[in-house]
Every structure is written in structure tokens, then in C-alpha cells.
Amino acid sequence: MNAAILVGTMAIVTMLLRFLPFIVFKKYTPQYVVYLGKVLPPAIIGMLVIYCLKDVSLVSGSHGIPELIAALIVAGMQAWKHNSLMSILLGTVIYMMLVQLVF
Amino acid sequence: MGINIYMKKDIIRKAFIKSVPVMAGYVVLGIGFGILLRSAGYGALWAFAMSALIYAGSMQYVGVGLIAGGASVITTILTTIMVNARHLFYSISMIGRYKGAGRFKPYLIFALTDETYSLLCDGETPDEENADLYRFLVSFFNQCYWVTGSVLGGLLGAVIPFSTEGIEFSMTALFIASFTEQWLTRKDHIPAVTGFAGTLICLLVFGSENFLIPAMLLITLVLTILRKREEAAE
Numbered sequence: 001m002n003a004a005i006l007v008g009t010m011a012i013v014t015m016l017l018r019f020l021p022f023i024v025f026k027k028y029t030p031q032y033v034v035y036l037g038k039v040l041p042p043a044i045i046g047m048l049v050i051y052c053l054k055d056v057s058l059v060s061g062s063h064g065i066p067e068l069i070a071a072l073i074v075a076g077m078q079a080w081k082h083n084s085l086m087s088i089l090l091g092t093v094i095y096m097m098l099v100q101l102v103f
Numbered sequence: 104m105g106i107n108i109y110m111k112k113d114i115i116r117k118a119f120i121k122s123v124p125v126m127a128g129y130v131v132l133g134i135g136f137g138i139l140l141r142s143a144g145y146g147a148l149w150a151f152a153m154s155a156l157i158y159a160g161s162m163q164y165v166g167v168g169l170i171a172g173g174a175s176v177i178t179t180i181l182t183t184i185m186v187n188a189r190h191l192f193y194s195i196s197m198i199g200r201y202k203g204a205g206r207f208k209p210y211l212i213f214a215l216t217d218e219t220y221s222l223l224c225d226g227e228t229p230d231e232e233n234a235d236l237y238r239f240l241v242s243f244f245n246q247c248y249w250v251t252g253s254v255l256g257g258l259l260g261a262v263i264p265f266s267t268e269g270i271e272f273s274m275t276a277l278f279i280a281s282f283t284e285q286w287l288t289r290k291d292h293i294p295a296v297t298g299f300a301g302t303l304i305c306l307l308v309f310g311s312e313n314f315l316i317p318a319m320l321l322i323t324l325v326l327t328i329l330r331k332r333e334e335a336a337e
Contacts, residue, residue: 003145003170006179010166011156013183014190018212021194022201029198035330036323040196041224042285043298043322044189048217049282050302050318052275054311067275074276078283087283088124091276096269 062103070095110233117229118240122248124280125218128273129160129248130255136163137256143171147257154253158214158246162186163253188316193220200226207239214242216249218274221281225288297325 025033053071056064074091078084137150145167153163165186169179193215200223201211219242228234286295305318 002173003149005176006166006170006174007149007153007156009176009179010153010159010162010169010183013180014157014159014162014187015213017184017187017190018194018215021191021198022208022212025198032327032330033195034199036326037196037199039291039294039326039329040192040322042282042289042292042295043301043326044192044196045221045224045278045282045285046295046298046300047189047302047315047318047322048221048278049275050299050306051315052278054306054314066269067272070272070276071279074279075283078280079287082284082287084277084280084284085120085124087280088273088276091279092127092270092273095272095276096267099269100266 062099066095066098066103069098111236114229114233114237115240118237119244121222121237122241122244124273124277125222125245126248127270128277129218129245130252131267131270132160132274133249133252133254134256134259135252136160136167137253137258138260139164139167139256140253141257141260143167145170145257147254150253150257151250154246154250158249159187159190159216160249185316189217189319190215192319193217193224196224201238204235204238207235211235211238211242214246216245218277219245221278225281225285293329294326297329298322301325 021033053064053067056067058064070091073094074087077087077090081087133154136154137147140150140153141147153166157163157166162183165182166179168174169182174182194212197212197215197220201208204211222241222245223238228237282295282299286292289295301321302314302318305314305321308314309317
């Protein structure tokens with residue numbers, strides 16, 4: 001029973017966070033928010049890249065080398081072919097090989 | 104507003120292709136979540152409920168700990184706000200894009216995860232007229248992968264026939280590919296640099312547990328200052 005209440009709480013709070021900006025700016029969106037909507041996407045994606053790599057340690061384990069190699073491959077493939085699926089697939093397969101077989 | 108069946112099929116196909124990069128990551132991370140939840144004493148039905156209703160990956164992992172540890176409602180509310188505050192960001196930047204989405208709008212907002220955001224934030228769509236249907240389908244396919252993985256994990260427990268070590272990198276790769284693409288297609292690189300460098304600085308200063316909220320504040324601050332400058336220059 002308690003678990004159900006906690007699941008419900010997490011669901012409602014998450015939903016509120018997602019809906020809040022849409023509710024607040026339903027009638028009128030200030031120019032400032034329009035501006036944020038334009039510049040935030042690349043900033044957020046930059047933030048998410050760091051967020052995903054936050055637990056990589058440069059001083060211990062494999063020193064972040066597999067992550068660096070795989071990240072360069074993904075970025076390079078994307079710049080070359082502009083095919084996200086291919087970039088992600090190749091980068092991930094190489095990363096898996098690196099962590100399972102090499103490091 | 105009738106759209107013919109061939110057009111519809113084409114949109115479904117294109118939305119599916121767009122969602123494929125998320126599939127492996129969501130299924131595997133979903134399985135991981137299902138296994139974790141099961142080991143805490145809650146089976147596949149719970150995994151389904153959480154993935155259908157909460158639908159926020161890192162929060163659900165944290166949520167297993169909250170449930171297993173018998174956390175209070177207040178603790179759960181505060182933890183959810185801390186872990187999921189970044190969703191405010193996603194929504195703010197999608198206000199314009201989702202404005203005319205009509206009946207699809209509530210689900211589009213509900214299903215705005217990190218990965219769905221990164222697929223849809225560039226605004227690209229096969230055709231403008233059916234953009235909302237397309238975005239709805241991409242969002243929905245992604246949640247299907249997540250729910251499927253979670254339930255599988257809850258059913259199977261820890262039995263996976265091959266080593267999936269490292270497959271979680273597909274999510275990182277998704278963001279790197281999206282970052283690269285936006286870098287190449289946009290002239291102004293200042294927002295991208297702000298997001299990347301600002302977050303990196305906050306990670307170094309605040310540590311990996313507490314850097315996300317300071318990072319969001321810093322990014323907003325820098326971008327706000329830059330806007331004032333832009334206005335002053337005009």
C-alpha cells in the first residue's frame with residue numbers, strides 16, 4: 001500500500017514538472033521564454049552529454065579512454081554521414097568491445 | 104482533414120526509424136530497472152505501473168530505493184523534484200513547438216523524456232502537416248520500448264543470455280550525435296558551449312551527486328546575460 005502511494009507521488013510530481021511551463025505560459029509566452037526555447041536545446045544536449053559521463057573517472061579504472069574513443073567515433077561519424085542511427089550503433093558496438101574485451 | 108492510409112503508413116515508418124536509436128538503450132535499461140525492482144520484492148506488474156505512469160528512467164531507478172527503504176511521501180516529493188527538475192527545461196523549450204498539437208499535446212508533454220527530447224528538439228519532421236502525429240508516434244514508440252524492457256526485467260530476473268556490459272553507452276551516443284548535428288546545423292555555437300562547459304564546471308565544483316541543478320541555474324543565467332547583450336547591441 002505504501003509503495004503504491006510512493007509510486008503515485010513520483011508519477012504526479014514528475015507530471016507536474018513536465019506540465020508546469022505549459023500551464024504557466026498557456027495564454028501568453030513572454031519574449032524571454034521564447035528566447036530560452038530557441039537557445040536551450042543545444043545547451044541542454046550539451047548538459048546531457050556531461051550528465052551521461054558524470055561517473056567516468058580519469059584517474060582510476062580505464063581513465064575514460066573507452067568513452068573518449070567511442071565519443072570521437074560517434075561525433076566523427078555524425079559529422080561525416082549525418083546518420084544518427086549509424087553513428088550511435090557504431091559507437092556503442094565499439095564501446096562494448098572496448099569495455100568487454102580490451103579494458 | 105482526412106489523411107490517406109499510405110501517408111499514414113509512411114509517417115508511422117518514419118517515426119519508427121527515428122525512434123530506433125533509443126530502442127536498444129531503453130529495452131536494456133528497462134530490463135535493468137525491472138530486475139532491480141524485482142530484487143527489491145516488486146514484480147513485473149509494479150515495473151509496468153511505474154514505467155507506464157512515471158516514465159522517467161533515472162527517477163525510477165532512484166524510486167526503487169525509496170520504495171524498498173520505505174521513504175516518506177515528503178522525501179519522495181523532494182527527491183523527485185531534485186532528480187527531475189531538468190524536465191522544466193525541456194518543457195520550456197518545447198512550448199512553441201507543441202503549441203498547436205491539439206489532442207496529442209497532453210501525451211507529448213507527459214512523455215518528454217531526455218531521449219525523446221533529444222530526438223524531437225531540433226524540430227525536424229517529414230512533413231509539417233502531420234508533425235504532431237509524427238512526434239506523438241516517436242514519443243509513444245519510445246515509451247513502448249521502456250515499458251517492454253521493464254516488464255521483461257520483472258519477469259525474467261537476472262537471466263540475460265549475453266553480456267550487455269557497455270550497452271548503456273547508446274544513450275550517451277544518442278546525445279553526442281544530437282550535439283554534433285546541432286553544432287553543424289546552427290550558426291550560433293554559444294548556447295552549445297554554454298551548456299557543455301557550464302555543466303562541466305558545475306560537475307567539477309559540486310561533484311557528481313549535486314551538479315545538475317547548479318548547472319541549470321548557471322546555463323539560464325549565462326544565456327539571460329547574453330540576451331541582454333544581444334538586445335543592447337541591436
